[in-house]
Amino acid sequence: MLQSYIPVLLVVAFVVANAILMLGLSHFLSSTRPTAVKLAPYESGMPVLGDARERFSVKFYLVAMLFIIFDVETVFMLPWAAAFHQVPEFRGPLLAEMLVFVVILGVGYVYIWKRGALQWD
Amino acid sequence: MTEVSAVSPNWLTTRLDFLTNWARANSLWPMPFGTACCAIEFMATAASRFDLARFGMERMSFSPRQADVLICAGRLPFKLAPVIRKIWDQMPQPKWAISMGACASSGGIFDTYTMVQGIDTIIPVDVYVPGCPPRPEGLMYGIMLLQKKIKGESFRDADLRQEHLVGPDGLFLPAERIDEVSEPFGNSVQQTRSA
Amino acid sequence: MTASAGSGTVAAAPSPSVAALTARFGPAIRRHEVSVGDTIVYVAPDRAHEVLAWLRDDPGQRFDYLTDVTAVEYRDRERPLEVVWQLRALGRGADLRVKVELDPGRPLEVDSVYDLWRGADWLEREVYDMFGVRFRGHPDLRRILMWETYREGHPLRKDFPLRGHFSRAEQTRQALAANPEAHYSIQELSIAAAYDELPGDMKERLSRGERGDVA
Numbered sequence: 183m184l185q186s187y188i189p190v191l192l193v194v195a196f197v198v199a200n201a202i203l204m205l206g207l208s209h210f211l212s213s214t215r216p217t218a219v220k221l222a223p224y225e226s227g228m229p230v231l232g233d234a235r236e237r238f239s240v241k242f243y244l245v246a247m248l249f250i251i252f253d254v255e256t257v258f259m260l261p262w263a264a265a266f267h268q269v270p271e272f273r274g275p276l277l278a279e280m281l282v283f284v285v286i287l288g289v290g291y292v293y294i295w296k297r298g299a300l301q302w303d
Numbered sequence: 304m305t306e307v308s309a310v311s312p313n314w315l316t317t318r319l320d321f322l323t324n325w326a327r328a329n330s331l332w333p334m335p336f337g338t339a340c341c342a343i344e345f346m347a348t349a350a351s352r353f354d355l356a357r358f359g360m361e362r363m364s365f366s367p368r369q370a371d372v373l374i375c376a377g378r379l380p381f382k383l384a385p386v387i388r389k390i391w392d393q394m395p396q397p398k399w400a401i402s403m404g405a406c407a408s409s410g411g412i413f414d415t416y417t418m419v420q421g422i423d424t425i426i427p428v429d430v431y432v433p434g435c436p437p438r439p440e441g442l443m444y445g446i447m448l449l450q451k452k453i454k455g456e457s458f459r460d461a462d463l464r465q466e467h468l469v470g471p472d473g474l475f476l477p478a479e480r481i482d483e484v485s486e487p488f489g490n491s492v493q494q495t496r497s498a
Numbered sequence: 499m500t501a502s503a504g505s506g507t508v509a510a511a512p513s514p515s516v517a518a519l520t521a522r523f524g525p526a527i528r529r530h531e532v533s534v535g536d537t538i539v540y541v542a543p544d545r546a547h548e549v550l551a552w553l554r555d556d557p558g559q560r561f562d563y564l565t566d567v568t569a570v571e572y573r574d575r576e577r578p579l580e581v582v583w584q585l586r587a588l589g590r591g592a593d594l595r596v597k598v599e600l601d602p603g604r605p606l607e608v609d610s611v612y613d614l615w616r617g618a619d620w621l622e623r624e625v626y627d628m629f630g631v632r633f634r635g636h637p638d639l640r641r642i643l644m645w646e647t648y649r650e651g652h653p654l655r656k657d658f659p660l661r662g663h664f665s666r667a668e669q670t671r672q673a674l675a676a677n678p679e680a681h682y683s684i685q686e687l688s689i690a691a692a693y694d695e696l697p698g699d700m701k702e703r704l705s706r707g708e709r710g711d712v713a
Binding site: 350382383384385388414415416417419424425453469472473474476479481482485487494495 | 531595644646650653658660661662666667668669670671672673674675676677
Binding site for chain 2: 212213217222224
């Protein structure tokens with residue numbers, strides 16, 4: 183059974199070799215001439231204005247959290263869907279179980295919707 | 304890489320040169336520093352009828368960090384001089400510059416108090432493309448000249464990839480040289496009204 | 499500015515604002531003329547601001563749009579340097595040109611009309627940059643077309659040579675040493691950097707296009 187994974191190993195090896203080749207070639211063939219101006223931040227030729235470490239809105243974090251939760255829910259649905267067709271005699275209860283799962287998460291969805299977490303501003 | 308200038312040319316070094324120059328010449332990513340009318344002609348050259356994509360130049364880089372060739376298309380006012388200088392300095396080696404049009408090459412029709420009389424007083428230029436504006440065929444000829452120049456390069460050349468910075472006197476070229484190349488010529492010598 | 503009926507090739511009648519101005523200000527209105535259908539009024543320099551304010555506010559005039567502020571120096575050195583305000587009454591569709599004559603031998607100063615029309619902000623900066631006319635009361639009079647540290651003078655004056663006073667090398671050196679960021683005002687910079695911290699009603703005003711005073 184492990185035989186079928188050899189192509190994967192070959193692809194990984196090829197990718198690694200390719201990356202090493204590209205980086206190595208450009209490292210040895212390149213000319214690096216660092217100067218003070220070259221290393222300075224690029225701002226369309228103008229002197230740099232403002233801080234690079236600007237404050238980020240926390241809304242991005244919130245969106246990421248919400249995405250993860252519902253994404254994981256989707257991920258749980260995938261093996262369920264794969265196993266669903268293996269056992270035709272349990273189709274009813276299986277469907278009911280998944281619906282319960284979805285409804286529980288749906289309650290959470292309604293909660294964040296009403297709390298305004300889906301509003302950007 | 305410049306320390307190996309003591310290496311004598313042999314089959315291996317010439318093949319290596321050929322490969323790197325071929326790769327560089329056929330994938331020049333331009334930084335379009337388009338300021339005026341020549342920029343329109345540059346866009347026309349990049350568009351479908353004349354097509355820069357066949358040179359590998361369809362990927363315009365508006366950040367100097369990822370650009371190979373700075374194409375200054377258009378007149379350059381003195382106010383914009385520190386900007387192009389800084390952008391040129393921020394381009395990593397290997398880099399080349401094409402001065403497109405009469406204004407970038409020599410100040411063009413603008414022999415006045417505002418315009419730089421040729422960007423070669425500010426940055427080192429490899430190819431000058433004349434015209435006001437140059438036809439797309441003219442610009443492509445200039446690009447092909449640059450490709451020919453690149454293909455003639457060699458990594459054994461010690462002073463090829465050198466950064467020519469602005470000197471301690473605040474100038475890139477010596478002052479007399481700047482004055483010499485900025486002398487009025489052609490019809491400009493008639494434009495002497497000062498009072 | 500009603501042109502006389504007919505082919506209109508005869509000298510057109512001046513704008514009715516001229517009569518109203520002479521009635522209101524008398525000797526401050528030195529003279530007027532009509533040039534290709536445009537009415538030009540010459541005003542005494544010390545009363546220019548008053549005249550322009552009246553032209554904006556009087557119900558019969560209502561010149562609410564300042565089209566341009568500019569200056570003229572003639573090649574004939576006997577003629578004075580003129581500062582020109584081009585006004586328009588948007589409601590009536592009427593134009594008027596107001597001019598003030600300044601002696602080029604003396605310092606060139608006029609009152610700013612920034613308090614009357616906000617558009618005068620950059621227009622007067624341009625006149626200052628190109629001619630050296632100082633506008634009294636302008637909040638931020640600095641160069642706008644040339645860079646801030648430009649030292650060669652005022653380019654559109656007739657005694658300014660075409661290629662500038664300095665040599666090309668010197669111009670290049672000064673240009674390379676100039677700081678391009680210096681031409682933002684502190685107001686503009688603070689708005690750009692602090693937009694997120696602006697209060698809600700101010701954001702709303704800015705998004706509607708109003709520019710109130712930045713506190």
